[in-house]
Amino acid sequence: MSATVKNTEKLILEAARKVFIHKGCAGARMQEIADEAGINKALLHYYFRGKDKLFEAVFLQAASTFLPAIKDVLERDMPFNQKIVLFVNTYVDVLVANPYIPAFVIQELNNNPAKFVGLLKNYGLNPRPMLLQIEQEIALGHIREMKADHFMVNLLGLCLFPFIARPVVKGILNMSEEKYQEFLIERKTEIVQFVKNSITVS
Amino acid sequence: MSATVKNTEKLILEAARKVFIHKGCAGARMQEIADEAGINKALLHYYFRGKDKLFEAVFLQAASTFLPAIKDVLERDMPFNQKIVLFVNTYVDVLVANPYIPAFVIQELNNNPAKFVGLLKNYGLNPRPMLLQIEQEIALGHIREMKADHFMVNLLGLCLFPFIARPVVKGILNMSEEKYQEFLIERKTEIVQFVKNSITVS
DNA sequence: AAGCGGTTTAACCAAGTGGTCAAATATACA
DNA sequence: TGTATATTTGACCACTTGGTTAAACCGCTT
Known part of the structure; x- marks a missing residue:
């Protein structure tokens, strides 16, 4: 928030990484990633096409x-x-x-x-x-x-x-x-x- | 089937192991384990109390x-x-x-x-x-x-x-x-x- | 054959899942 | 300022998930 310009895409990637790491792809929940990033779940689909694509990106x-x-x-x-x-x-x-x-x-x-x-x-x-x-x-x-x-x-x-x-x-x-x-x-x-x-x- | 007495419990454990190994606990599906063992899904709950317990047993x-x-x-x-x-x-x-x-x-x-x-x-x-x-x-x-x-x-x-x-x-x-x-x-x-x-x- | 315990099944359910979409909001530009 | 464009949201949906349950089935003893 403060100094860094809020780059949603990077925000998502970072949050997704955190969740994917200790839950695995199957264990991770899109909602949890969204919460971790502090954004709406639908945004995940807006920036990446879906769970698989997001995982691959990470x-x-x-x-x-x-x-x-x-x-x-x-x-x-x-x-x-x-x-x-x-x-x-x-x-x-x-x-x-x-x-x-x-x-x-x-x-x-x-x-x-x-x-x-x-x-x-x-x-x-x-x-x-x-x-x-x-x-x-x-x-x-x-x-x-x-x-x-x-x-x-x-x-x-x-x-x-x-x-x-x-x-x-x-x-x-x-x-x-x-x-x-x-x-x-x-x-x-x-x-x-x-x-x-x-x-x-x- | 043939020589071995059909021991359902071991059958389940073996099937569960196979599925858990390359899907992980979260990725594994109870139905898939049941199919792999060639039995009904409800039997998994009859022998083990649920997914978590089954995973732990394996x-x-x-x-x-x-x-x-x-x-x-x-x-x-x-x-x-x-x-x-x-x-x-x-x-x-x-x-x-x-x-x-x-x-x-x-x-x-x-x-x-x-x-x-x-x-x-x-x-x-x-x-x-x-x-x-x-x-x-x-x-x-x-x-x-x-x-x-x-x-x-x-x-x-x-x-x-x-x-x-x-x-x-x-x-x-x-x-x-x-x-x-x-x-x-x-x-x-x-x-x-x-x-x-x-x-x-x- | 009737009754009984342990085993197996099909049908079902509530909760949670990834994903969608139209509406709302911010942003840039004229 | 107004308007087009990009971003963000809440509400929603179809579907899958683990789990439950009542009924059926089996092998046994009586």
Whole structure:
């Protein structure tokens, strides 16, 4: 209200995101989204054509906030050591800044696996360059012998898991929200260390 | 029908599980569950009191198939090297045998974080013993210096991630269902190798 | 065959759902 | 100012939802 010009469309997207995240698409109610945005329900249909379209809009907006950074990292040509650092830092930073994304994606993934994978491929996201680089490094003897695809999945799992399973990990380790935030930041160096130790040839 | 005595209750649970898994609790329809089980909708209310209760029954049944094994591993007193192997093998084996669990848990996690964490703690699942063991091993100089909780999360992430994000990983790596199954089995040795390399003191 | 408990069914219901629409209001422009 | 255009609203609707209920069905004992 105050300083920001009231942009109804963005208002709706934000409200919809909030509701969709912890209710899911099926669990969310158009009325609840409208209430959250402080507007009339019919406006949702005025700006977006309906629930499905609104969900898709929210989802695409979410995707567009993290895909570019991810794509960039996967394709960037740089020394492997530095690339790992960049990879880890990018993933963790993006997710710390947008903590709602993982739950959102995983949710969509259950209901519509093919769609999301299609989106990724369609966007041009492709792990080939990095997989090749890993194999090269192995061939050159720079890093330990290992299967490239497993290494890739390891890296992803180390970065993403604490975000996906945030509530469990936080709960099990008995951490406050602030503590967990710190923990996630810490992980950047911790993961890099862990991975580097693991791949260094002895 | 044929050999098995028709046990309606189990029939319902199985049908409900199928539907709940890829529709979520909110997205699932009682009618669809009834159809899937080949029975009348009212029977669902006869055996279970309603949708919520039915979902809870399915969820608890799922939990009871993996919690015992996990709890056992966390508490088992054995040499650290062997424990890592057991840890990884247990998690991966349980999930290969029950591939529907991760999606189910993650789904429930979004809608009701506190409940699941409560269930875990209430069940007596507690990472303390293993965390302590890790710290001891470090103190004894058996493994590299590192933060125990990060190590724990690393281990979990390496094991669980490819199951949670199954469709993405499978899609991105362009694997068939059978190939991915093999990939998951492979991971048992791959993860153990990865972790051991990482923690071994140089 | 009659009676009885547990099981299964079809028909039904109230509440809530996404979606529509004409009217009201704000906004820009002449 | 007046008027056309875009935005916003309340009231409404057709339909689906989870849930209920009375009656039918089954397998049993007497």
